[in-house]
Amino acid sequence: MAEATDCTMALDPGVRDAARQRLASVRGHVEGIVRMLERDDVYCVDVLRQLKAVSGALDKVGDAVLRSHLHHHVTNAQARGDADVIVDELMDILKYR
Amino acid sequence: MAEATDCTMALDPGVRDAARQRLASVRGHVEGIVRMLERDDVYCVDVLRQLKAVSGALDKVGDAVLRSHLHHHVTNAQARGDADVIVDELMDILKYR
Amino acid sequence: MAEATDCTMALDPGVRDAARQRLASVRGHVEGIVRMLERDDVYCVDVLRQLKAVSGALDKVGDAVLRSHLHHHVTNAQARGDADVIVDELMDILKYR
Amino acid sequence: MAEATDCTMALDPGVRDAARQRLASVRGHVEGIVRMLERDDVYCVDVLRQLKAVSGALDKVGDAVLRSHLHHHVTNAQARGDADVIVDELMDILKYR
Numbered sequence: 353m354a355e356a357t358d359c360t361m362a363l364d365p366g367v368r369d370a371a372r373q374r375l376a377s378v379r380g381h382v383e384g385i386v387r388m389l390e391r392d393d394v395y396c397v398d399v400l401r402q403l404k405a406v407s408g409a410l411d412k413v414g415d416a417v418l419r420s421h422l423h424h425h426v427t428n429a430q431a432r433g434d435a436d437v438i439v440d441e442l443m444d445i446l447k448y449r
Numbered sequence: 450m451a452e453a454t455d456c457t458m459a460l461d462p463g464v465r466d467a468a469r470q471r472l473a474s475v476r477g478h479v480e481g482i483v484r485m486l487e488r489d490d491v492y493c494v495d496v497l498r499q500l501k502a503v504s505g506a507l508d509k510v511g512d513a514v515l516r517s518h519l520h521h522h523v524t525n526a527q528a529r530g531d532a533d534v535i536v537d538e539l540m541d542i543l544k545y546r
Numbered sequence: 547m548a549e550a551t552d553c554t555m556a557l558d559p560g561v562r563d564a565a566r567q568r569l570a571s572v573r574g575h576v577e578g579i580v581r582m583l584e585r586d587d588v589y590c591v592d593v594l595r596q597l598k599a600v601s602g603a604l605d606k607v608g609d610a611v612l613r614s615h616l617h618h619h620v621t622n623a624q625a626r627g628d629a630d631v632i633v634d635e636l637m638d639i640l641k642y643r
Numbered sequence: 644m645a646e647a648t649d650c651t652m653a654l655d656p657g658v659r660d661a662a663r664q665r666l667a668s669v670r671g672h673v674e675g676i677v678r679m680l681e682r683d684d685v686y687c688v689d690v691l692r693q694l695k696a697v698s699g700a701l702d703k704v705g706d707a708v709l710r711s712h713l714h715h716h717v718t719n720a721q722a723r724g725d726a727d728v729i730v731d732e733l734m735d736i737l738k739y740r
Contacts, residue, residue: 362490371496372486375479382476389469393459396518399468400542403511407504414500415734421493422730426713427720435718443710445497446737516637519620524629526621536616540609543640556684565690566680573673576666583663587653590712593662594736597705601698608694615687639691 367420374413381406418445464517471510478503515542561614568607575600612639658711665704672697709736 363371385402388394426442429435460468482499485491523539526532557565579596582588620636623629654662676693679685717733720726 360490361492363486363493363496365489368486368489368491372483375483375486379476379479379483382472382479386469386472386476389460389465389472392462392465393457394465395458396460396514396522397538397542399460399514400511400518403507403514404542407507407511410500410504410507414497414504415738417493417496417500418737419730419734421497422717422733423726425493426717427726427729428722429718431719431722435714438718439710439713441494442713443706445494445501446709447706512637512641515640516633519633519636520629523616523620524623524632525625528622528625532617532621535621536613539616540613543612544609554684555686557680557687557690559683562680562683562685566677569673569677569680573670573677576670576673580663580666580670583654583659583666586656586659587651588659589652590654590708590716591732591736593654593708594705594712597701597708598736601701601705604694604698604701608691608698611687611690611694615691619687635688639688639695 361425363417364420364424367416371413371417374409374416378406378409378413381409458522460514461517461521464513468510468514471506471513475503475506475510478506555619557611558614558618561610565607565611568603568610572600572603572607575603652716654708655711655715658707662704662708665700665707669697669700669704672700 381402385399385406388399388402421442426438429438478499482496482503485496485499518539523535526535575596579593579600582593582596615636620632623632672693676690676697679690679693712733717729720729
């Protein structure tokens with residue numbers, strides 16, 4: 353099983369399911385902020401707090417995907433022969449993270 | 450009009466409308482990533498790139514709200530008499546930003 | 547005393563002293579990493595951990611200076627009449643923070 | 644030579660030299676801010692700008708060390724047999740980065 357995952361570059365199925373569920377919840381959170389912004393008495397700082405909470409939730413999804421990527425696709429890149437590309441695209445994503 | 454806005458602590462109407470529209474677009478972007486995660490061949494790095502784009506879009510919304518808050522509610526806090534609270538809640542939001 | 551500070555745009559003396567002492571300690575920490583990098587068996591991750599610790603220490607200095615700036619110079623900017631400049635330079639600093 | 648580097652966990656010599664030189668310059672920059680903080684008319688925002696510049700310089704050093712670590716020690720971790728440890732310590736460093 354691990355073998356099969358290691359051979360492809362697809363996101364690990366378990367991580368993918370968890371990420372999808374968390375993102376569905378993030379979408380709900382964003383919808384909540386959109387509704388919040390329909391009220392003409394909404395306080396700036398409350399909006400900023402909600403945006404920060406959503407960013408934190410996105411970061412958690414990203415951390416899980418990144419960990420899986422490191423485990424399944426980065427730690428074996430020399431053996432697979434694409435280490436240069438793998439490192440370049442990783443550095444690009446980590447910039448300003 | 451500016452006067453009225455300065456007297457209340459509500460988010461500026463123009464900024465609020467723009468934020469709502471941008472967030473509706475963020476919600477669509479998140480939905481796109483949820484669908485992307487339904488494909489069993491999705492590549493980790495493509496997901497990470499999309500998550501980063503969404504984070505960037507959220508930051509832009511946050512920047513606009515923050516700028517408006519600074520302009521309408523922070524720069525007059527001493528006159529209004531709630532400077533301590535205003536600074537505390539601002540520092541709390543800016544932490545780990 | 548607070549009055550005097552509020553009239554000028556100088557950094558509060560107490561915050562300034564504390565910042566100088568903390569930064570002197572940051573300089574010592576950086577020197578330690580420079581020496582660490584003279585060893586040919588230094589491990590990448592140990593360097594990254596030290597760099598992260600220094601960044602965290604710098605952020606603490608920045609937070610103290612920012613809090614003081616908000617308190618003494620931003621919350622009274624409308625009364626002083628330079629709110630636009632104050633907000634612009636603040637947003638510029640907070641970008642990518 | 645590259646072989647030798649790949650077998651050990653030491654930071655690549657070229658990257659190490661460059662990092663040491665950049666950090667020596669960062670130390671000088673920090674000393675400059677310490678001196679700046681001795682002036683009683685120093686402006687908060689000027690300090691914040693300098694701190695931000697130092698943080699940016701530290702990030703560049705960190706990026707170079709991270710890239711080297713990914714290239715020499717992470718992309719071959721499965722072959723070496725320490726992938727779990729390598730991924731754990733990497734995720735720990737990237738948190739709140």
